[in-house]
Each structure stands twice: as structure tokens, then as C-alpha cells.
Amino acid sequence: MSRIVNVGAAQLGPIQREHTRAEVVDRLLALMDQAGRRGCDVIVFPELALTTFFPRWFIEDEAELDEFYETEMPGPETKRLFDAAKRLGVGFVLGYAELTPDRHRYNTSLWVGPSGEVLHKYRKVHLPGHAEHEPWREFQHLEKRYFEVPPLDEGFTVSRAFGGVVGSLICNDRRWPEAYRSLGLQGVELIAIGYNTPVKNPPAPDHDRHSWFHNELVMSAGAYQNGTWVVGVAKAGNEEGVPMIGGTCIIAPSGDVVARAATEEDELITAACDLDATISYKTTTFNFAVHREPQHYHRITSQKGATPPE
Secondary structure, eight states: OOOEEEEEEEEBOOOOTTOOHHHHHHHHHHHHHHHHHTTOSEEEOOTTTTSOOGGGSOOOOHHHHHTTSBSSSSOTTTHHHHHHHHHHTOEEEEEEEEEOTTOOEEEEEEEEOTTSOEEEEEEOOOOOSOSSOOTTSSSOOOHHHHOOOOOTTTSSOEEEETTEEEEEEEGGGGGOHHHHHHHHTTTOOEEEEEEOOBSOOTTOGGGGGGHHHHHHHHHHHHHHHHTOEEEEEEBOEEETTEEEOOOOEEEOTTSOEEEEOOSSSSEEEEEEEEGGGGHHHHHTTTOHHHHOOGGGOHHHHHOOSOOOOO
């Protein structure tokens, strides 16, 4: 018997610095209403879906920086999303900047059920960019300054929700096969991935023309190699003068893209994701219990940088 989860991938166009939380939440609610009309069970929003991508600026004033973070979830504005979930019977996945009571900062993704209950929380592990001011850049990427890697007892986790096993990755996590495999080893069947990815990579401009291709490549590979659905959702378009890739898509366990956004604006795409479609991959080619040889993988966890032979 099939286990169908009707998934909406809610791409966002640019969020400018002048846009208020209330304005942004209005946009999210409009997409949730569309998802409800289309019969979605869950809608996935991008990374940092409530604000502009603030790590592109070097900010020294702590009070100014704090304005980009959520200190509670739901909060005064985001409560409207939780209320809409109950009203529509549609769950959601929301990426946001989290500031804890003891002032730890995380890039976070939350799964919320159709009754407004929190089902799963993930904090980004692979933080890209740099930590110090680099004024030579056209724009900066200060995630290593503004966010922390989560504690070791958190890391890559999954939860049972929407009739299956779900998990999250955030942006740069999607480029690392270890991230998908960590979820795959827990039987993940549906991975939500939000991202804010600039077209340009200032330290490596020769990569720029491959931005869209690399985005889809890594997510399709992660889906296939772990027998899981992957929902990749962008914040796209020209945000504060920085072009961001779109490429929002829903990917089957085969690695095939079954739905893809056509614009770089607010746009909802949907797909009926049969979680049972994961079974043939998990029980044949990627039957981990039969085919993995972890005794030969020691370098993956014991070594960080690449070390060529003498």
C-alpha cells in the first residue's frame, strides 16, 4: 500500500533588508494558502526564510545583528504560521536564524505538523564562508561568524512524521555526501533542504557558471544514493544586489527531478511523494546492511583535511 505525502516546495523571491517580518510572513501565508488549496500535507520553505541573507554583511553591532534572529518559536509574527497550519491542516518546514536564551546562534530548520506541533528540529552543521572581515569580496559570507555548529549530541537526526521518516539539511550541507548518508543510515525517506545560494563564488569565480548544475547534481545524488525523496527549496533572485540561484525542485529516490520551479520569484511547486518508492532502493542497490563495508571507511571520521601520499 502506497504512503503518499503531498509535498509543496515554496520557493521565495528575494527578501530585501527593508522588508519587515510581517511582510515576509504575509508572503509565506499566501504560499501556505496555495498549498492548502492544492491538497498539500506539508510545505517546505527555504533557509533563513524570514529575513534577507544577512551574512553577506560584516555587522559589529550586536543589537543590529540580533534583529535577524528568532528568540522564540513561535514568536509574535511567526505564530501566524502555526495558526495557519492548524486552520489549513498543512504542516510546514521553516528555516530561520535562532538565538537561544544563553545567546548561542544557529542556522535552524523546524518541521511543524498540521496541528501546529513541533515535530523535528535541525541546526546546520556545514557552515560555509569565513569568520573574519574580508572587505575585498564583492559581498561577504560570514556564516562562520554568525552561526555555531550544533553540539555533538545533535548533529544529523531524523524523526517519524507524516507517515514516514523525515529529516533536514540546510544549504551547504547538501554538498556533503556524509550528511545524506548520516540520515540514510537512520532510514530517512524524505529530506527537506532549504538554501540561499549566490550565483557568484568570490574565491572561486570559475565555479559560477556551474552554480545551478551543482545544486541539482548534489541533491539528486543524495536522493539516489540513500533511497530518499529530497525537497530542495531556494530563496532566489536579486537580493540586495546579489543574484541568488533558484532551482527549487522535488527529487525522487531514483534521482529524477519530478517537479521544478520555473521562476526566481515566490512560487509553489508540488508533488505526490510515495514514501514506498524508497523501498526498492533501500533493499537492493543501497541495502546498507548487505553492501556497506564501514571497516574501510575510517578516514571519513578520523581525518578532516585531504592528505596526499608522499
